[in-house]
Each structure stands twice: as C-alpha cells, then as structure tokens.
Amino acid sequence: MSSIRSAANSRTWLLSTPHTAYALRVSDRELPAHLHWGAPLTLAQAAAMAPHGPVYGVGVDGPGHPEEYLVAGGARFGVSSLQVQFSDGTRPVQPVLVGEHVEEESGGATLTLSYADEHYPLTIDLHYRVHDGCDVIERWTTLRHPADPPAFVTRADSACWTLPPRPDYRLSHVTGHWSSESQVERVTLARAETTLTSRRGLTGHHANPWVMVDAGDATEDAGEVWGAALAWSGSWRITVDRSPTDRVQLFGGYGHDALTWRLAGDDCLRTPVFCGLYSDGGFGAASRGWHEHVREHVLPRPDEVRPVVYNSWEATGFAVDVAGQQRLARLAAPLGVELFVMDDGWFGKRLSDNAGLGDWTPNPDRFPDGLTPLIDEVHRLGMRFGLWVEPEMVNPDSDLYRAHPDWVLHSANRARTEVRQQLVLNFARPDVAAWAHGWLDGLLRDHKIDFLKWDFNRPFTEAGWPEAADGADRLWIDHIQAVYDLLDRLRADHPRLRVESCAGGGGRVDLGILAHTDEVWTSDNTDAYDRLSIQYGFSQVYPAAIMAAWVTDSPNWLNGRVTPLRFRFHVAMAGVLAIGGNLTEWSPEELAEAADLVAQYKRIRPIVQHGRQYRLAPPGAPVTAVQYVSRDGAESVVFAYRPAPTFGRHPQPLPLRGLDPAATYRDKDTGTQHPGALLLTHGLPLTLPTGDYASALVTLIRV
Template identity: 45%
Template sequence: MPISYLEESHIFAIRTARSSYLFGINDSGTVQHLYWGSPVHAGDCADLLRAKHHSSFDAAVDRETEEYGGWGGLLYAEPALKVTFGDGVRDLLLRYDGYLMDKPEELVIRLADEYYALKVNLHYRVFPEFDLIERYVTITNGEPSAVRIEQAMSAIWSVLSLPAYRLTHVTGRWAGEYQLRSDVLSEGKKVLESRRGFTGPHANPWFAIDDGTASETSGHVWFGALGWSGNWKIAAEKTTFGHLRVSGGINDFDGSFAIAPGESYTSPVFTGGFCENGFGGMSRQLHRYQKAAILPGSRERKVLYNSWEATEFAVNVQDQKVLAHKAARIGVERFVVDDGWFGARNSDRAGLGDWQVNPQKFPKGLNELIDEVKSLGMDFGIWVEPESVNPDSDLYRAHPEWVYQFPTRAGSQLRNQLLLNLGLPEVKQFVLDFMTNLLSSYDISFIKWDMNRTVTEPGIADERQQREHSDWIRHVNNLYEIWGELRRRFPNVEFETCAGGGARIDLGILRFADQAWISDNTDALDRLHIQEGFTYAYDPSVMMCWVTESPHGMNGRRLPLSFRFHSAMMGGLGIGANIDRWSEDELAEAKDYVEQYKRIRLITMHGDLYRLSSLRHSNVAACQYVARDGQESVVFAFQNAQHFGAWERRLTLQGLDPDALYEVDAGDGRAVTQHGSTLMQVGVALGFSGDGQSRMIRIARVER
C-alpha cells in the first residue's frame, strides 16, 4: 500500500518505489511534517513528533515544519493559508479533524479552524512508480458571511537537516527563456514568481533542492512543479533552525478573493518528488509522469512547416501554395499559416480580434489553400491569438468594455494590442464560439494558440467581480475551460501553447496542450541552452524546435544546415525558414534530415532523456534518448568551437545494458559493434573538426 496510517504513533506514511514521505499529528492537533527522502521504516520515527521549543521568541519551532499551517498564533514563517473572517478576525488556527482514504493512492487530511466553520482538506495523490506526490487543497466556507482569502498555497514541501541547501531553477526573458541557475540558500526567503498574468518567461514554477553536491548523474534531489498558468509564487525559506520549507501556489500579490457562504475553493496542483540519482534522474521521473498523467495524448509528432518567417503579415493564397509545394517536397506533414490570414491584418496594428478570413488574401476562402495542402499529403494548421484585441478592430469598436481597464486610465498597449477580460462570461463565450466556428467550418488539425502581451490594468468589470476581486484566477480558469471544451468538441485537433515564446508553459496548461513553443529564439546554438533548461522540468516530446535561416535574424550567427536540423530534431521538428529561397541542394539535404527524423522520432518522443554534456561546462553539448524497451538509442552532439591542441572528445553514454552488444552508427559509413559497458565507460569518439559541428549517432542493440 502506498499510503498507510500508523494509529499508535499517529503517523501517516507515503511510500513510493524509492522514497518515503512521513507526517504525523502532534499533541496540539497540528499536522507535522517529519521526513522526506530515501526509504525508511515509519514505525521507527515516532520521536520526530516531539514538540520543539527554543525560547519565548521561538516558542514553537515545530510550526516551521507544519505540513499545512494557517497564519495565526505563533507562526511567523510563510503561511500556507491566510484569511480574514467576516468579523474582521485574521487569526487562523487549523487542527486535525480526521482523514479519508477511499483509494489506495489517494489521501485526504481534514483540518478545521478551532472556532470558525472553515474547513481545509489536504489532498495527496501518490504516483509510486515515479516517486511523485500530487498535492492540492480545498477550502470550504461554512460561515454565514464571506471569508476573504489573502493567501492560499497549494502545498508546503519541507526538506530537513541538510548541511546546505542549494536551489536550482530557471530564469530568462523573451528569446532567452529557461536559463539554469543555482543558488546556495542562506537564512531568509528566495521567491520565484510571476505577476504578469501568465506563467512568464522570467521564471517558471519548478524548483529543485539538493545539498550542493548533486550532479547530473548522482546525488539526492528534492523537486516540485506547480500546475498554474497565471500569477504564481514559489517561496524557498530557510529558517535559522536549519529547516527549509518550499511553499507554492497562486500568487497573493493583488490576488485576494472571497469565498461566499457554502462555497469552496480548490487550489492548483503542486507536484513534488524525490530522486537519488541526480538531476538527470529527476528529469526522467518528471518526464515519465507527464507522459502518463499530464499530457492529453501521445500522438506521433508530425514534421511541421510554419510560413511566418517566409511571409510575415503578407499572407496570400498563391504564396502559401508555393511554400506548401516546397514543404511537401522535403517531407513536411503539417503546413501551418501563422498571423495575417484574418480581418484587416496587414501589420500588428489592426485586425486582431476580427476572426474572419481576409477576402483580399483568400478570394475563394480558406478552403482553396486547405484543399491544396491536403492534396499534397499534409495536414493544415492555423495561428490564433484569442485573448487579445487591437483597438483598431471591429471587435474593439463594438465592445470596448470587454478589455481589462480601469475607468480613469487609457490602458497600456503592448504590441499595439489590449487584452480581453476572459473572466467576463460574454468574452469567454465569444472566444469559445469563434473557435468552434473556425474548427467546424474548416478541416483544421492543428491550432497554434498565442498570447503576445502581459496583463496590465486588470480593472474590475461589475459589482459582483468587485466583491470577489479574483480577475487573475478567473482568466486562467476560463482559459482552461475553453481549452477543455474545444478538446471535447474536436478530439482530433492538436493544440500548441505559445505566449510570446515560452511564457505559458507549466503543468496546468500542459493538461490541455499537445505541444509547446518554448522560445521565439530559433538560433540553433541559443536553442541548445534553452532546450537544456526546459528539459530539466518538462518532457522533450512537447517542445517544438524549428529550423530557420542562417545567418540568424536575431544574432547574425551562421550555422550549417546539419547543426540547425540536429538541434531541432531533439524535440518536435518544425521548419520555419523561407524555403522558397533554398537552393535545390539545400532542399535535398533538408529532405534527408526530415527522413532521418522520421526514423528516430518515436525514440525522442517516448524514450528516456540523458543529458550527457552541457555547454555550461564544456565546449560540447550532447543528449541521448533511449527507447523505453532499451533496443535503440540516438545521440545528438554539438561542438561550439574548435580549440587548437584539444584532445579528441569521447562521449560516454548512459542508459544501456552493460553486457549487451550494440551497433553504433555515427553516420559516416563506419558502423562498429561494442558492448554497452564500453560505450558507457570508454565512450564514442565524436571526431569533430571545426566550429559549429554536430553529429547524430544511432545505436541499436544486437541480438546474439
């Protein structure tokens, strides 16, 4: 049983394949965290429940390690829950009120305030095979008046008694997302957050903790990821008594809301896990969990062509047909028209919100292009940005009251657009209706859903919303409901999440999105850094990677087509270059790489990822994907620059059977057969010579 209750010692024990998670009920009726790490015998840990007192200034040290504590009494750490009752009392004293365990993998701990009729249920869902626990809370107001929620975290994760605490996370900005950072935590609080209305490119709701010695392949790592696509906060707080508590949930900044009498609030899910095998093991646990429990499907990732960089807003049916024929020649399976197909959309200054096909660009309607694309053996996809509107649009002229706004402010324009208040029922219905009409009217198999601005001036629209004051929450919940309904109505349509690059990717939106656009920066070398950070938390099967121009428009870097394709083949392969300008030789070379990708994409999509080498520490970046049955593997290796006198680099592999024989094909016509132990200890020679070199190596198990 993954969950058990030791009644004599009042301890709850959660046991996964390779970890133990313990908490208990102490003498004051508080739920106390006890242990999280390698497997232990819960019955030996009863003494961990004892009260801890230091002085009158720290009279209840054990409150620092509460499993879920309300702000009140002697709690001075970051609270899990902070409320204001109808009579103005802001003190919350939660006590244990029993438990429910209807399923072997699910546990509910019931808490109740000592005086007020406020109930809090702590939910635990265990995934033993992944060493992961999903946690969230439900808060129910039994009071005769509304209760204002000032802060409601989804969970508190406690890591105890390490000699040092190191936090690993990602940071970034537009076109530079998912940059890895590590910080040794001293006493105090480190906050990762977004206040921009969506997940954001500047931080991501994922964290990892170790003692400062963990590596890619070894060491104990504690980690977590929050499933929320709006304003969020994760606070890592090291106390003066050596405890570390990591709280996470919806951001309390400008985020208070009311729960009416008899109503409930359910928080987002905050997933946590423990790994004994370093950051690589952590990532593989998260990837397997996402495939099994988060992602809506596992359909084969089709090779995609997007026409944005070729035409930008100058979309017309004839040019799109030319690009479609070129794309089909090189083996593309899905043709996507980006921004510019609708309304008066000739630039980013007008037309956004008017989701009717532009009759000048498509005189015979959109079906003329769709029929051509499908006759070439490709699916058709299209770009939308349903949450935004240009002031110069028919939609805004008809409904200026639909945007976020304060009555005394003009409103900030970003990218010449405003943001629709998706929390309004009529706006939610408008978006659902036009998307339903679009997908019902045309044979569209793919939607790229973009959002190119942050939330500003989040004005309240009516008296009811003024009382609730939860604009930020309503927007995200309505977005989820729209995506969920569209997936139910159109089960064969695939969806990509995009927000000015990779600004809305998390375990919340990934419950609805088949794939994710992780950055507008498509430079193949920059992408190696971005993709590395992304895969620490998220499965590579969802990340879309494009082959674009050289020199690259963002930084002028020149890279060979081989390097650009190999970099993009580590996720879902897309092509975004203006292929109408490619030579016949370039088209032929691209076709060969597309064929190679099709032969290995099931390994990269469904296999296990091993990060072998990083440009953060080396001149070589390398990743290996191993099929789940262990029969095949593929390695992508990249050399940034050649250094005179450097030794030949050998790359040691991972995830193979040491006693098995493997055929190694580096694409140079000289396949060799070696044992797994040799490949993992001695390695394979890369044979790089020159700057911007790359190689794809295929490995297949040889049956004896």
C-alpha cells in the same frame, strides 16, 4: 506500486512511491506535522519517527515541528501558506481535525485530511495523491466558507514541502527573458525567504514555476535532489524559506501579493496542484522523474508521435495570402513535413500587429474564397493543416473592441496600457468566454483544421473588472480556468485537434497548460546555438516530447549568426522537429539535405519523444551532448554539438548513460560495434565535421 497507509496507534500516514517515502503525523487540534521526505521507509519506521524540532524552542524558532501547511497565527513568524481575514477582522486560523479519508483510484490513491476552524465556518482540505510507477507526489488544498458574512483570503498556497536537515543547501531554478528563456541558475540558498514569482497573469519568460534544492553536492548523475513544480498558467509564487536555524520549506501557489479572494456560500477555492519529487540520482534522475510524470499523468495524449511541422511565420511575417502559403506548402511536403501551419496575418485587417485581433474571419483580399482552397491544397499534398490564433487578445483597432470596449481587463478612471498594440480580453466574463468558444468552434467545424497554435503575447495590466461589484480579483484565477475549460471543450468536440501553447515564445510553459495541450513553443529565439542553453534549461523538468524546435534560416533573424543546416537540424531534432525557414530561398542542395535529415528524424523520433533523456555535457563544454534511450533499452540516440573547434585537439570520447554494460551496441550508420561497458566508462568516439558549429547524430542498436 504506490500506496497510502496509516499507523493508527501513532496517527502517522505514509505515502510510498517506487523509490521514495513521504510521512506525516496527524493531530486533532493543529495541522499535521511533517516527518519525512526522501528514501523509502516502512510504516513501522515512519511511526517511530519524532518530528524534527526547533533549535531554540517554540516562540523563538517558530513552531515546535515543521508543519505540512502553515496558517497565520500562533508562534509562527515566517511564511504562511494560508492567510485569511474573517468578517470581524480576526486573522489567525485555529484548525481542528474533522476527517481523514483515503480514496483508492485506478493507478493510485488520494489522501484527504479535513480541518475546520474551531470558531468560524472555514474548512481546509489538504489533498495528497500518488500514482503507481511514479515518484511524483501531488498536493493541493480546497477552501470553503459556506456562510455569510464572507471571509477574505489573501494567500492560499497549494502545499508546503519540508526538506530534511542537511549541512548546506543549494537552489536551482531558471531565469531569462523573451528569446532567452530557461537559463539555469544554481546558487547557495540564502538564509532568507527567496521568492520566485510572476505578477503578469501568465507563467512568464523571466522565471518558471519550479525549483530544485540539493545539499550543494549533487551532480548530474549523483546526489539527493528535492524538487517542486506548480501546475498553473497564471500568476504564481514559489517561496523557498531557509530559516536562520536551517529549516528549509518550499511554499507554492497561485496569485501574488495584493490580491484578495472573497469566500462565502457555495464559493470554493481549489488550488492548483503543487507537485513534489525526491531523487537520490542527481539532477538527471530528477529530470527523468519529472519527464515520466508529464508523459504519464499530465499530457492528454502522451503516446502520440508528434508530427514534423512547417510554420510560415519567419518566411512571410504578416505578408500572408493564399498563393504564397500554397507555394510554401508545395515546398514543405517533399521535405517530409506532416503538418503545415499558417501563422499570424490571415484574418481581419491584420496587415501588422496594429489591428485585427478579435476579428477572426479570413481577410477577404488575401483569402477571397476563404481558407478552404489553402486547406484543400495542404491536404492534397498529404499534410495536416494548422492555424495561428490568439483568442485572449484584442487590438483597439478592431470591430470587436469598437463593439465591446468593456470586454477587456481595465480599471475605472485609468488609462488602458497597450502592449504590442493590444489589450487582454477578460475570459472571467462568461459572455467573453462564450464568444471565444463560438468563433473557435465554428472555425473548426467549418474547416478541416487539425492544429491550433494558441498564442498569448502580452501580460495583464489594469487587471480590473469594474462591472464586478465584488471579488474582481478572482479574475486572476477565473481567466486561466476559463482558458483551460475552453481548451478541454474544444478538444472534446474536435477529437483530431492538436494544440500548441505559445506566449510570445516560452511565456506559458507549465504543468497546468500541459494538461490541456499537446506541446509548447519553447522560445521565439530559433538560433540553434542559443537553443542549446534554452533546451538544456527546459529539460530540467519538461520532456522532449513537448518541446517544439524549429529549423530556420541562416543568418538567423534575431542575432545574425550563421550556422550550417546540419547543425540547425541536429539541435531541433532533439525535440519536436519543425521547419520555419523561407523555403523559397533555400537552394536545391539545402532542400535535398533537409529532406534527408527529416527522414532521419522520423526514424529516431519515437526514442527522442518517448525515451529517457540523459544530459551528457552542458552548454559551454567543448562538446555539448544529449542522449536518448528507448524505453526497452534496445536503441539509443546521441546528439553531439561542438560550437567551435579547439586547435590541434580532437573531441574526447563521450561517456554515455543508461546502457546495459553487459550488452554490445552497433552504430547504425558505420556498423562499428561497441561493448556497453566501454561506452559507459571510456565513452563513444566522436567524429565531427571541421569548422564551427559542427554536430553529429549517432544511433546505437543493442545486438
């Protein structure tokens, strides 16, 4: 059980989770002091703690104790969580406590600490939430200024997380670019402000809104790790501040530099959740903690078994028509595919990426009788039907843009930068959001569509709204919130609907979008070898149940690499399996092998999608491996990948994780029995095919 309790005599609050504790102390005339984030404590122990003070004194080292939320003003010289300018030009904030409240909820509790500026009508509510059975703590902030003239907010972080003193610190995060997302970096944390950010209006391929910090000695299986992840799908900023005297704090929130948000009257800024997680079991245990949080407290349908998908994009590109799609569907169904998805090219004058976005009616030349004949054929074959859409975008060469050129993000007297021959629609405008809901709702009501692949292929530019006389910068927030609201409304009205988040590959992967969708497209790079490192980085925070992974053609379209079909399947089977190759060119032998591998996946997917994941060996090792263990511990699945053989050497046995050392496990395929203790210590013997890009799938059953 998790709980939130207070010690009235010391004004101390203790947040307890199954394996961790978080403590803070409240003051009447300043924001609360941070006490502890780490191993479990009793309330009495927390109440007896003294905040970690400055090394050289107030005014030199900053505030006399680490604060839970830093405001600009006073003897604070580092990062500010909150920056406000009042109508008379005053910037410092002087908070006074006005309330403390705990709300007990089904499965958890929320603490709210309410502050008000002692002179101006600004209120600051700090929120902390815990969930039963989960070590992740959620924090966010609510700001109000219910009077005119307004205040102007230039930074509003969701939270600030403080780490305990350690001899050294190391920062882990991911970086990358299009088709090379989620590349893990672990570096010594500089004594400086290290900022990860996106100024693009979307999460981004180049970074992802999470960080982990350890003392430099954590491994996959041991050591303390502190992590924080932001639940937001627009522009964001996370700053890791290591002071010259080694105070480390993690700041995170939406927005970026140069934005200003007007706050007055009924306006409210409710920041996105900035989650924190402590683990003493290394990076692997930290990842499993994040996976559990996503499954239990983020995803709308966490218990769903994700279907096997076929997507037509790599097979057809924009050359889409009803006959070609029906032919692909007839080839996909015998493989065991459960959901057939038609990608880009089905609407308007969409013969390439130069035109058509915004005109969401079937192309009459390619679909003379509409979508119904294709959908009916897909359903006759026993599959569900899905469709690619990009609702937030428009081509200048479209009827929509010609009718409503003012609907896009733009600035007065400035050119409109096209990326991929398209512009971004301003979903902060109520009329644009209503238009998008109208055609999407009509499409779903008029057709038996089970799935939308929701794409977002370019960043914001010229992110203005000339018609908005005041507060145009709010569109950076309001656009994303409108997308969330639209997704929720569509899902409520169409309960069978599944949605995949896509943004030119993995450009919109975050805890925010996952609360409104079912899975994400991991990367446009479908090469199986490259996917090993992409999926390794992805798994640091996000579970396999949301990681869409395709089996496509060889040579791969992106890099020309040739890999065996078995290797491609085994890599994709470590997530949500899909097929994206041109099945009309697959041989009968390849189709038969694919059907067999799909059947294997269906037997193991409850373990892969809902089990506990263990990264046994990273990309770059002689054999890369990942293991999944069912929630009850009765079954385990191991994938092993050897990109290239080492002459004269057989692969070493692979030590496993998460098994019962007192149990015996039987290899489902060979019948060989292995003592659990030996699997954990001496390892699982591996048999891999000869040649490059060899792989193995082993299923173990507890006997």
